[in-house]
Amino acid sequence: MESLLLVKDVEKKYGKDANTFKALEHISFEIDHGEFVGIMGPSGAGKSTLLNVLATIDTPTTGDIYIGKDNIAKMKEEKLADFRRDHLGFIFQDYNLLDSLTVRENILLPLAIAKIKPEEIAKRVDEIAGTFGISDLLNKYPYQISGGQKQRTAASRALISNPKIIFADEPTGALDSKSATDLLESMSSLNEKHETTIMMVTHDAYAASFCRRILFIKDGRLSKEIFRGSKTRKEFFQMILDELAQMGGDVNDVI
Amino acid sequence: MTLFELALKNIRRNMKSYSLYIGSTVFSILIYFTFATLKYSEDISGMAETSKQIKGIMGASAFVLMIFVAIFILYSNSFFMKKRKKEVALYSLLGVRKKSIGFLLFFENMVIGLVSLGIGVVLGFLLSRMLLTILLKLMGLDIVAGFAFSMNALINTCIVFFIIFLFTSLMGHRIIYRFKLIDLFHAEKKGENVPKARVITAVLGVASLAIAYYLALQDLTESQVWRVFGLATPIVIIAFTVLGSYLLFHSVLVYVLSALKGNARWAWKGLHMMTASQLLYRIRGNAKTLTLITILSATTITSGGAVFGVYYNAEKNVREYTPYTFMWEGEKQAIDTSIIESEITFYSKMIRVALDKYEMEYVVIDEATFGKLAKDLGWSDIQKLRQNEVFAIDAFFDERWSEKLDSVTINKVEFPVAKFYDKVLFNVETLGGNAIVVPEQLYDEIKSDETLIQAVKVTNYKNQSAVSDRLAASTENFSSATADYKNTIESLGALLFVGSFLGLVFLVATGSIIFFKMMTEAEEDKAKYAILHKIGVSKKDMNRTIRGQVGVIFTVPLVLGLIHGGVALVAVSNMFMMDFLVPVVIWMLAYTMIYAMYYFATVRSFIKTIRRGYLEG
Numbered sequence: 001m002e003s004l005l006l007v008k009d010v011e012k013k014y015g016k017d018a019n020t021f022k023a024l025e026h027i028s029f030e031i032d033h034g035e036f037v038g039i040m041g042p043s044g045a046g047k048s049t050l051l052n053v054l055a056t057i058d059t060p061t062t063g064d065i066y067i068g069k070d071n072i073a074k075m076k077e078e079k080l081a082d083f084r085r086d087h088l089g090f091i092f093q094d095y096n097l098l099d100s101l102t103v104r105e106n107i108l109l110p111l112a113i114a115k116i117k118p119e120e121i122a123k124r125v126d127e128i129a130g131t132f133g134i135s136d137l138l139n140k141y142p143y144q145i146s147g148g149q150k151q152r153t154a155a156s157r158a159l160i161s162n163p164k165i166i167f168a169d170e171p172t173g174a175l176d177s178k179s180a181t182d183l184l185e186s187m188s189s190l191n192e193k194h195e196t197t198i199m200m201v202t203h204d205a206y207a208a209s210f211c212r213r214i215l216f217i218k219d220g221r222l223s224k225e226i227f228r229g230s231k232t233r234k235e236f237f238q239m240i241l242d243e244l245a246q247m248g249g250d251v252n253d254v255i
Numbered sequence: 256m257t258l259f260e261l262a263l264k265n266i267r268r269n270m271k272s273y274s275l276y277i278g279s280t281v282f283s284i285l286i287y288f289t290f291a292t293l294k295y296s297e298d299i300s301g302m303a304e305t306s307k308q309i310k311g312i313m314g315a316s317a318f319v320l321m322i323f324v325a326i327f328i329l330y331s332n333s334f335f336m337k338k339r340k341k342e343v344a345l346y347s348l349l350g351v352r353k354k355s356i357g358f359l360l361f362f363e364n365m366v367i368g369l370v371s372l373g374i375g376v377v378l379g380f381l382l383s384r385m386l387l388t389i390l391l392k393l394m395g396l397d398i399v400a401g402f403a404f405s406m407n408a409l410i411n412t413c414i415v416f417f418i419i420f421l422f423t424s425l426m427g428h429r430i431i432y433r434f435k436l437i438d439l440f441h442a443e444k445k446g447e448n449v450p451k452a453r454v455i456t457a458v459l460g461v462a463s464l465a466i467a468y469y470l471a472l473q474d475l476t477e478s479q480v481w482r483v484f485g486l487a488t489p490i491v492i493i494a495f496t497v498l499g500s501y502l503l504f505h506s507v508l509v510y511v512l513s514a515l516k517g518n519a520r521w522a523w524k525g526l527h528m529m530t531a532s533q534l535l536y537r538i539r540g541n542a543k544t545l546t547l548i549t550i551l552s553a554t555t556i557t558s559g560g561a562v563f564g565v566y567y568n569a570e571k572n573v574r575e576y577t578p579y580t581f582m583w584e585g586e587k588q589a590i591d592t593s594i595i596e597s598e599i600t601f602y603s604k605m606i607r608v609a610l611d612k613y614e615m616e617y618v619v620i621d622e623a624t625f626g627k628l629a630k631d632l633g634w635s636d637i638q639k640l641r642q643n644e645v646f647a648i649d650a651f652f653d654e655r656w657s658e659k660l661d662s663v664t665i666n667k668v669e670f671p672v673a674k675f676y677d678k679v680l681f682n683v684e685t686l687g688g689n690a691i692v693v694p695e696q697l698y699d700e701i702k703s704d705e706t707l708i709q710a711v712k713v714t715n716y717k718n719q720s721a722v723s724d725r726l727a728a729s730t731e732n733f734s735s736a737t738a739d740y741k742n743t744i745e746s747l748g749a750l751l752f753v754g755s756f757l758g759l760v761f762l763v764a765t766g767s768i769i770f771f772k773m774m775t776e777a778e779e780d781k782a783k784y785a786i787l788h789k790i791g792v793s794k795k796d797m798n799r800t801i802r803g804q805v806g807v808i809f810t811v812p813l814v815l816g817l818i819h820g821g822v823a824l825v826a827v828s829n830m831f832m833m834d835f836l837v838p839v840v841i842w843m844l845a846y847t848m849i850y851a852m853y854y855f856a857t858v859r860s861f862i863k864t865i866r867r868g869y870l871e872g
Contacts, residue, residue, distance in 0.1 A: 081788070085791030115524060
């Protein structure tokens with residue numbers, strides 16, 4: 001089977017000449033349809049840069065990125081916007097909700113932009129709001145709801161257009177443990193039941209333990225890859241902690 | 256580090272965000288000082304001696320201007336402070352005492368004020384020289400603008416702005432004491448509650464506008480209202496207009512936007528709901544701004560329209576009663592042939608014609624003369640006289656009270672009037688407005704003294720004062736379009752001057768206010784558009800939303816301002832008994848065009864700011 005996301009020798013440089021700083025070096029990997037992949041690493045390792053590059057928000061200096069058959073590293077800005085709209089979903093640490101829109105309007109925004117019919121939109125909003133348990137909040141404004149509810153709203157928005165792949169950047173970073181668990185469980189069940197492909201950047205081992213596979217990144221390079229396989233979540237969590245301890249130095253930063 | 260050094264450093268470091276505020280402050284001072292200089296200028300006051308009215312107009316305008324600059328500065332100051340609340344919170348968090356922070360802000364604001372005062376005065380001095388030269392030229396006065404630096408203007412400006420700065424500084428100082436630390440941190444984030452449309456506000460708004468319009472359209476001489484309120488009437492009218500506009504924006508706009516947003520068919524299509532909610536979200540702030548812009552637009556349209564109308568009518572009035580540049584009785588005079596456009600010499604007689612109730616004196620000319628004159632004036636409906644027919648001309652003809660001449664009796668024979676012209680054929684001052692055109696044969700039969708008349712048209716008639724003065728001294732029954740025009744313009748000089756100045760100021764100010772406001776919104780909206788960019792909204796869609804958002808802020812007050820201005824101009828034209836339709840329409844079109852240019856400039860900068868926002872973020 002052809003992989004959903006194919007990253008080939010991606011490099012991202014900042015600055016010029018002597019001051020060049022390589023945020024990413026020789027990154028290559030694949031993600032298949034229906035995977036739930038975590039990306040971990042200490043601060044400054046290049047996690048967010050990688051996510052931004054994959055999510056077409058930033059462009060790589062060299063290398064190719066295929067999502068399906070499209071090479072997004074070579075796309076023009078206008079086409080990229082359409083591509084993001086049609087095929088990608090985003091969940092950010094700081095929610096990125098529009099505070100002048102209600103929860104309902106925030107969720108349906110991607111569909112409205114794609115010019116879907118209002119009846120269809122209404123149906124899909126109700127469905128997804130049910131999945132994330134925010135049906136009662138649809139007419140509220142973001143400043144009236146809690147952080148966890150905001151993040152579930154953001155997740156609903158990311159999923160409503162049935163994207164090929166969801167990019168989540170530290171989605172639990174600003175949440176308390178209860179809300180974080182709720183969100184992670186919803187994501188995990190979406191992944192299992194609907195085969196939604198998710199790629200999540202995190203430095204929280206607990207959040208990472210919900211993934212099926214984890215890529216570790218250090219100093220801009222992929223350093224290791226571990227699979228959950230048939231292990232329980234708790235066993236996997238321990239595995240991740242061990243791995244982080246081995247990577248040394250920056251453990252404080254991780255736990 | 257002393258507090259003074261900290262304040263100075265603060266300004267130097269944040270030059271970028273300060274520059275907008277300093278810019279608007281300098282602009283206000285510049286405008287006010289320029290006007291004050293002109294007000295105290297001896298050239299103007301020399302003119303003002305001729306009329307107390309002019310002094311009154313200048314004084315009232317200075318007052319309007321003062322109110323305006325005060326509002327403008329308060330406005331930019333509040334924007335500025337909102338941006339800086341976080342910085343203040345940071346100081347507070349680091350343990351700087353409230354007293355010290357308050358003092359810092361007070362101090363800083365005073366420093367900005369004094370610096371802008373210096374810059375504004377210097378620029379204002381240069382600008383006032385330039386403006387005075389232009390305006391004197393516009394008024395047709397050949398005075399060289401060589402006025403000196405006016406101490407009075409400086410003192411006046413300093414006092415006014417010192418008070419304004421003191422006030423804004425105190426306001427800044429007060430903010431520290433009024434808010435809690437937690438509020439200060441959230442100052443920028445705090446979402447306004449979404450307003451609800453109330454029918455009662457809409458009704459009140461419409462009612463106050465109706466009252467204002469009703470009052471404005473009262474006849475000055477007969478109205479009871481004017482008797483009751485006296486000279487305060489304009490203020491009452493303005494107050495009602497402001498109130499009405501505000502309520503209207505507050506209610507109607509909210510209603511329309513809510514309805515649009517609630518309509519899924521419209522709102523859930525592209526970014527429509529984004530546009531609507533952006534506007535709705537800031538409606539309270541917007542209602543104030545829109546009102547201000549409406550009033551400024553209305554003022555600009557009214558003052559500009561009135562001035563342009565009077566100017567336009569001045570020429571038309573002169574043309575209407577003095578079609579020939581010069582006309583006099585007697586022999587030809589030497590005039591430089593290079594400036595002569597046409598020159599006609601003719602004879603005329605006088606007869607008395609008995610009408611129903613009284614006798615009228617008419618100038619009589621023969622058909623050949625009529626032909627020459629009418630052709631020279633470009634008349635298109637010149638007919639041929641048949642035997643025993645005459646033409647009649649009445650330059651003052653008005654259906655409401657003039658009598659149309661059907662026939663005239665000359666030498667006891669009645670001649671029917673074949674054609675009646677209600678246009679002017681020669682300068683009214685020399686020959687009067689009534690004339691009868693008769694066949695050559697009849698002309699010869701009329702027993703009356705014949706007068707020799709000279710009619711001359713010259714090029715560039717407005718600037719032929721020298722020729723006009725020479726002819727006036729050497730001829731009899733002299734009339735001159737040059738002199739008439741000059742007299743009209745001079746008597747309207749102060750009005751023209753004040754009107755065009757205020758028009759100019761308000762035009763610039765209106766544009767700047769919207770521009771400032773939209774730029775501030777652009778800064779605030781950066782994050783929102785960055786989100787849109789991330790979730791895959793194309794540049795085209797975003798630009799469309801921006802155009803819509805900015806467009807509403809521009810269009811709505813313009814439309815209401817045009818209506819206000821229209822009503823005000825009807826009132827003014829009634830007062831002056833002049834027909835303003837053509838000049839006012841031209842002026843409104845011109846205003847809308849300039850306004851549209853501001854719109855495009857604003858959209859451009861808005862898009863630029865947003866783009867920079869998401870490309871960097």
